[in-house]
Amino acid sequence: MASSLRRIGKLELFASRFESSTSNSSSGGTWLRGLSTTTINEERLIPHSQETGNKPINLFSAINQALHIALETDSRAYVFGEDVGFGGVFRCTSGLSDRFGKQRVFNTPLCEQGIVGFAIGLAAMGNRAIAEIQFADYIFPAFDQIVNEAAKFRYRSGNQFNCGGLTIRAPYGAVGHGGHYHSQSPEAFFCHVPGIKVVIPRSPREAKGLLLSSIRDPNPVVFFEPKWLYRLAVEEVPENDYMLPLSEAEVIREGSDITLVGWGAQLSVMEQACVEAEKDGISCELIDLKTLLPWDKETIESSVNKTGRLLVSHEAPITGGFGAEISASIIERCFLRLEAPVARVCGLDTPFPLVFEPFYLPTKNKILDAIKYTVNY
Amino acid sequence: MAIWFSRSRKIAHFLKPKIAPSEFLYKICSNYANSSSFRTLGGENCRNPQVFSDYSTTILAFRRRWWRPESTRAGEQVETPYSDDDYEDENQALDFPGGRVTFTPEMKFISEASDKRIPCYRVLGDDGHPISGSRYEQVDKETAVKMYKSMVILQIMDNIFYEAQRQGRISFYLTSLGEEAINIATAAALTLDDVILPQYREPGILLWRGFTLQEFANQCFGNNADYGKGRQMPIHYGSNKHNFFTISSPIATQLPQAAGVAYSLKMDKKEACVVAFTGDGGTSEGDFHAGLNFAAVLEAPVLFICRNNGWAISTPTSEQFRSDGVVVKGQAYGIRSIRVDGNDALAVYSTIRAAREMVIREQKPILVEALSYRVGHHSTSDDSTKYRPINEIEYWKTARNPLARFQKWVHKNGWWTDDDESELRGSIRKQLLTAIQVAEKTEKPPLAEMFSDVYSHLPSNLHEQEKSLRETIKRHRQDYPTDVPV
Numbered sequence: 001m002a003s004s005l006r007r008i009g010k011l012e013l014f015a016s017r018f019e020s021s022t023s024n025s026s027s028g029g030t031w032l033r034g035l036s037t038t039t040i041n042e043e044r045l046i047p048h049s050q051e052t053g054n055k056p057i058n059l060f061s062a063i064n065q066a067l068h069i070a071l072e073t074d075s076r077a078y079v080f081g082e083d084v085g086f087g088g089v090f091r092c093t094s095g096l097s098d099r100f101g102k103q104r105v106f107n108t109p110l111c112e113q114g115i116v117g118f119a120i121g122l123a124a125m126g127n128r129a130i131a132e133i134q135f136a137d138y139i140f141p142a143f144d145q146i147v148n149e150a151a152k153f154r155y156r157s158g159n160q161f162n163c164g165g166l167t168i169r170a171p172y173g174a175v176g177h178g179g180h181y182h183s184q185s186p187e188a189f190f191c192h193v194p195g196i197k198v199v200i201p202r203s204p205r206e207a208k209g210l211l212l213s214s215i216r217d218p219n220p221v222v223f224f225e226p227k228w229l230y231r232l233a234v235e236e237v238p239e240n241d242y243m244l245p246l247s248e249a250e251v252i253r254e255g256s257d258i259t260l261v262g263w264g265a266q267l268s269v270m271e272q273a274c275v276e277a278e279k280d281g282i283s284c285e286l287i288d289l290k291t292l293l294p295w296d297k298e299t300i301e302s303s304v305n306k307t308g309r310l311l312v313s314h315e316a317p318i319t320g321g322f323g324a325e326i327s328a329s330i331i332e333r334c335f336l337r338l339e340a341p342v343a344r345v346c347g348l349d350t351p352f353p354l355v356f357e358p359f360y361l362p363t364k365n366k367i368l369d370a371i372k373y374t375v376n377y
Numbered sequence: 378m379a380i381w382f383s384r385s386r387k388i389a390h391f392l393k394p395k396i397a398p399s400e401f402l403y404k405i406c407s408n409y410a411n412s413s414s415f416r417t418l419g420g421e422n423c424r425n426p427q428v429f430s431d432y433s434t435t436i437l438a439f440r441r442r443w444w445r446p447e448s449t450r451a452g453e454q455v456e457t458p459y460s461d462d463d464y465e466d467e468n469q470a471l472d473f474p475g476g477r478v479t480f481t482p483e484m485k486f487i488s489e490a491s492d493k494r495i496p497c498y499r500v501l502g503d504d505g506h507p508i509s510g511s512r513y514e515q516v517d518k519e520t521a522v523k524m525y526k527s528m529v530i531l532q533i534m535d536n537i538f539y540e541a542q543r544q545g546r547i548s549f550y551l552t553s554l555g556e557e558a559i560n561i562a563t564a565a566a567l568t569l570d571d572v573i574l575p576q577y578r579e580p581g582i583l584l585w586r587g588f589t590l591q592e593f594a595n596q597c598f599g600n601n602a603d604y605g606k607g608r609q610m611p612i613h614y615g616s617n618k619h620n621f622f623t624i625s626s627p628i629a630t631q632l633p634q635a636a637g638v639a640y641s642l643k644m645d646k647k648e649a650c651v652v653a654f655t656g657d658g659g660t661s662e663g664d665f666h667a668g669l670n671f672a673a674v675l676e677a678p679v680l681f682i683c684r685n686n687g688w689a690i691s692t693p694t695s696e697q698f699r700s701d702g703v704v705v706k707g708q709a710y711g712i713r714s715i716r717v718d719g720n721d722a723l724a725v726y727s728t729i730r731a732a733r734e735m736v737i738r739e740q741k742p743i744l745v746e747a748l749s750y751r752v753g754h755h756s757t758s759d760d761s762t763k764y765r766p767i768n769e770i771e772y773w774k775t776a777r778n779p780l781a782r783f784q785k786w787v788h789k790n791g792w793w794t795d796d797d798e799s800e801l802r803g804s805i806r807k808q809l810l811t812a813i814q815v816a817e818k819t820e821k822p823p824l825a826e827m828f829s830d831v832y833s834h835l836p837s838n839l840h841e842q843e844k845s846l847r848e849t850i851k852r853h854r855q856d857y858p859t860d861v862p863v
């Protein structure tokens with residue numbers, strides 16, 4: 001079967017293959033627009049390809065499919081960004097300009113503030129502006145447009161204007177050899193900004209459904225794509241047009257001893273830790289938050305009320321990371337139920353380093369140690 | 378108006394013996410009505426008003442015109458940029474902040490483009506002979522040979538490191554192939570006191586300044602001898618000793634910084650300038666605008682050099698800007714500018730020498746657009762045949778090759794032979810292979826270097842994280858690379 005979510009860096013240490021320990025299924029037919037979460041919750045991180053007959057594809061192809069569908073289903077949708085015309089440096093936009101023309105899919109000048117400002121204007125006129133920032137590390141020139149403009153467009157005008165059709169896609173996260181400027185996870189900056197949504201998918205199927213929801217959501221969305229998984233994550237993805245709900249977390253592995261919360265590529269590492277912990281008799285519940293802003297506190301809360309323990313993990317530096325927000329909120333809500341301090345296993349408080357990347361990252365064993373520590377507290 | 382410049386005594390003295398073929402002179406045209414600030418330094422009158430009439434130009438608002446400098450002298454009343462038939466009434470003018478603006482009854486829009494593109498200053502023809510009438514800085518044998526050799530070394534280094542990346546020995550590489558002349562001729566025209574703020578395709582400057590092949594290799598391998606302590610991707614060189622700021626991947630961020638660095642040189646009255654590089658793509662960033670504008674307004678001695686190599690990854694310049702390239706942007710910021718054939722080492726050398734002198738003497742920025750071509754893929758992550766025709770690459774690699782052209786010239790002068798060439802290539806190749814082997818064998822920086830330099834002193838959170846990481850490593854040694862001393 002297709003075991004897919006694996007990371008192989010130049011360091012073999014990371015190479016690990018993991019398969020869902022429980023086989024599960026959901027019929028292809030359920031992957032429709034407006035799908036209920038209950039059905040989604042039954043999905044496993046790694047589906048079995050035989051069960052739905054959909055073609056296994058990787059994450060960049062899933063993004064590409066979503067963009068095809070977005071452009072196909074809405075003649076007022078546009079896709080643009082640096083080097084998008086020839087397919088993008090990660091191939092996410094291949095074939096789009098041939099198919100939909102250079103007026104709808106195009107290269108922009110090398111200017112992130114221009115890309116986002118332009119996209120806001122386009123969206124303000126009732127279009128779906130799907131802007132690509134080549135790397136999340138390069139989103140900062142556009143920070144002002146996102147924070148002061150996109151996020152406040154609706155509010156400051158008393159809802160006379162909005163740029164809800166705006167979606168900003170950007171590859172984020174570690175990739176094994178990206179160093180300072182091709183590895184960062186800047187999601188926390190954006191989670192501090194009321195008015196935008198922040199979405200991060202964990203797998204091809206999730207990426208397609210969440211991206212379509214983000215594009216069609218009536219609010220500006222920053223959509224971070226785990227670049228390490230662009231090629232490495234392969235799973236079957238329904239070919240049809242489907243959306244997955246925003247602001248709904250998903251329990252992707254049920255357990256009773258501890259709740260683990262993460263998003264994006266980090267979930268694959270966390271899943272490995274869960275599998276290992278199980279060998280030691282620790283039952284972990286793993287939750288994919290998916291939408292970081294506004295986030296689904298209830299799903300986490302009810303899980304922690306069940307397990308009594310929480311661990312959050314992300315690649316971004318621990319200080320001021322989104323894990324801190326989750327931790328604080330859950331302590332507020334579940335204080336009496338908690339049996340141990342909330343654990344955070346995150347990136348360190350240094351710039352993302354090239355040679356030291358394996359030391360910097362929140363690895364499986366760091367998570368496993370934290371699981372054991374928390375459970376035995 | 379056209380104004381003649383004279384050089385300061387010192388500069389004139391320095392230049393005289395090297396002028397070729399006649400005198401090296403230049404003039405500046407400006408269409409600003411109020412150009413008194415452009416007049417000669419210290420109120421001196423211009424001397425030696427000979428002319429570069431063939432490539433002294435100014436962009437007029439409505440039409441380009443070639444100045445006939447014979448008709449003007451410093452301090453003379455000179456023509457306004459408007460042609461004679463343009464109506465304007467000197468008495469009917471607006472005293473507007475920034476200078477008087479005359480009125481015109483005609484509603485005329487300034488054209489978005491001139492009918493003729495700004496020409497490109499060139500010295501060496503394709504045959505390696507100076508084109509007739511060309512004026513350039515004399516380059517002595519020693520400098521010329523060092524320039525040629527450096528271009529060859531840069532090219533071999535690029536080819537070998539590129540191969541090393543292909544073999545998986547380094548994680549990334551990016552060549553300067555096709556842009557060797559800009560790299561080396563610029564470096565040769567500067568002094569070591571000039572501060573470089575690079576983009577990333579200018580390693581030739583470091584090479585010229587004495588950064589060794591071993592030092593390049595150490596950075597690419599991120600070993601313990603890398604000055605950047607293995608923290609950044611390959612090719613992100615930096616060397617304080619060589620006045621070369623550390624390369625940062627985010628595009629154009631160095632440009633406003635350049636204005637600040639230059640302002641400091643100015644305040645310290647240094648006989649040096651800042652040389653800030655950008656690509657054609659980089660000129661689209663807001664920071665390009667900020668950098669040029671700051672340098673102009675604060676009169677900071679920055680020499681901005683745009684390597685217009687036709688491409689920004691897959692984006693051609695036609696999708697980057699609709700101006701006549703980059704050179705024309707200077708004037709909009711009040712910055713003198715020139716376009717030069719970036720594949721002509723002599724032209725680049727002469728341009729940078731002249732520009733540098735002006736920048737330092739007048740304490741003002743200059744913008745140089747060097748036309749070239751990115752012969753290699755953008756980087757080892759790119760396959761440029763996906764978006765540009767192979768024959769275009771081939772053409773620039775062969776017919777427009779900057780090394781070949783310069784080589785013909787040094788050959789012709791009897792300064793370089795085929796034997797010299799093969800000996801150089803053989804020895805450099807050997808040195809590079811050794812450098813790679815040494816760099817590869819050298820340990821990575823120790824783990825403590827992950828935590829140092831985040832701040833000047835290790836704060837408590839990092840102290841704690843380092844301690845906890847070391848405990849984790851003890852428990853899970855197999856998770857961590859063995860070439861990093863812990």
Ligand SMILES: Cc1ncc(C[n+]2csc(CCOP(=O)(O)OP(=O)(O)O)c2C)c(N)n1
Binds near residue numbers: 138686
């Ligand atoms: C702010 C920012 N946006 C995007 C990138 C990704 N990127 C790296 S190089 C490059 C193209 C630069 O082109 P140009 O300035 O022409 O330089 P060249 O590579 O041609 O030398 C892009 C888009 C980046 N490094 N920084």
Ligand SMILES: [Mg+2]
Binds near residue numbers: 657658688751
């Ligand atoms: Mg370029």
